Amino acid sequence: MSLRADAARNRSLLLAAAIEEFALHGVDAPVSAIARRAGLGKGTVFRHFPTKDDLVAAIVLDRITRLTELATELAEADDAGAAVLEFMRFAARQRQQLDLSFLSGDLGSEVAEAQQRMARAITALVDRARAQGALRPDVTGTDVMLLMCVPQDVVKHLPDAPPELWERYLAILFDGLRPEGAHPLPGF
Amino acid sequence: MSLRADAARNRSLLLAAAIEEFALHGVDAPVSAIARRAGLGKGTVFRHFPTKDDLVAAIVLDRITRLTELATELAEADDAGAAVLEFMRFAARQRQQLDLSFLSGDLGSEVAEAQQRMARAITALVDRARAQGALRPDVTGTDVMLLMCVPQDVVKHLPDAPPELWERYLAILFDGLRPEGAHPLPGF
DNA sequence: TAACAAGTTGACCGCGCGGTCCGCTTCGTG
DNA sequence: CACGAAGCGGACCGCGCGGTCAACTTGTTA
Known part of the structure; x- marks a missing residue:
């Protein structure tokens, strides 16, 4: 196993939140908004995706x-x-x-x-x-x-x-x- | 007359520079780049167009x-x-x-x-x-x-x-x- | 040409962004 | 259950943006 259970869940939460946020406000939507929508901290986003571009x-x-x-x-x-x-x-x-x-x-x-x-x-x-x-x-x-x-x-x-x-x-x-x-x- | 001669010239210089810059780098091109391209100071842009949106x-x-x-x-x-x-x-x-x-x-x-x-x-x-x-x-x-x-x-x-x-x-x-x-x- | 209004300038400000970091929490395991 | 590692959070940093301002220059006019 390479990923902890909650981490995996959070990762897909983040992806879903990012898709919604990008759809709603375009690619320029701030990372903080994505984190908020996912109910997570901003740091967590960058843990899973080192760069915003990686998330995109x-x-x-x-x-x-x-x-x-x-x-x-x-x-x-x-x-x-x-x-x-x-x-x-x-x-x-x-x-x-x-x-x-x-x-x-x-x-x-x-x-x-x-x-x-x-x-x-x-x-x-x-x-x-x-x-x-x-x-x-x-x-x-x-x-x-x-x-x-x-x-x-x-x-x-x-x-x-x-x-x-x-x-x-x-x-x-x-x-x-x-x-x-x-x-x-x-x-x- | 409502506009000084050089001011009128600068205004059209700015418009031309803005068109070029927007065409080249999109609407997100910074105002400073437009000013530089026109050979003028950034403040001059805002004198002629109070807001970037006004220029656009x-x-x-x-x-x-x-x-x-x-x-x-x-x-x-x-x-x-x-x-x-x-x-x-x-x-x-x-x-x-x-x-x-x-x-x-x-x-x-x-x-x-x-x-x-x-x-x-x-x-x-x-x-x-x-x-x-x-x-x-x-x-x-x-x-x-x-x-x-x-x-x-x-x-x-x-x-x-x-x-x-x-x-x-x-x-x-x-x-x-x-x-x-x-x-x-x-x-x- | 004198003198004032109009115009110009670039240092400066506040803001919001992407990205970092370290103290804290939580999961997985023996 | 206890403990180490993996994950988490949010204050924090640097940067570049739009926009401001006060000192300075220049066109205009009498």
Whole structure:
């Protein structure tokens, strides 16, 4: 055993508190607020995560990993176009709960490698959809990676927006990725 | 005359320096850096703009005004669809030079009113394009306002991106706004 | 050109942040 | 249960920020 029981519990308490706090006030939320929300002292945060960036990296790493898993899973779906859409929907929804970008900022080599793994998984998924004719011939995995968070980001600029508005923008965006004259996917 | 000659010159020097600094390092760029870039003392900045927010507001106000003027101008174009696209292109290009959002953050009533004027101008432009059948029947001015900055925002996540990449995303995005089965505009 | 208003400056202040540290508490074990 | 190690807490530090101010310089005008 490498971690004491209460320490493990506190660690996950801290992660949960950090996710909430970052979602609510952005990455600039002070560490002290995270500690307060977790009902712990500030020092405890730095015991588990030597640096605030390490805390951020831990969360981002988790999110990236989940996205990678989903992309890998969806790569086996019959309808690759629908799979891409579902992936983007998941990514946007996840972004709703977390203001952190997986792309910008240097968060250490571990995160960078995870990003590359995710990029590969997404590229595989997108390549397959393109081969099936579900996407424009020039759409790349990078395109999807860049665009998948847009719906949530855009909606956040509106103070009083209906909570499902982002789906509308996802639809508009995905429509721009489909080949010309293609029929819309069911559900839109 | 209400302003001394050198003071007027310094004021515009400061505005230019602030635009550059904000574009380079975001809105969080310290006031001292702006002063240094302008070759002036920090105190001078606060003489012209009592608060950093006032400086930001001045710049944002200028940008919003230009956008409003352009939207009003373009409302008289024959091809309203092409006009909307050109407007979005201008907005995105402007956003390239400035990291400031015209939408989020409270920057006083003056900016808020200017935002509303811009919203009206854009809505008029978009309504006309929609009436001409150049856009989907459910596209609103708000949609265009929210989406027009996306291309630049998205590209900024890529560290080594070709400078014209944003045009590609504008094309994808605008394509999602056009009615189904419509032929692409010339140039794409 | 004299004299005053207007403008400029950089040292200075208070604040809140990320991060440190050491005395104290609590868990796990023999 | 007793004891050592692992974990905890919060006062504390240094830093860089936005903003202030009083001494100084400069444009303007009669």
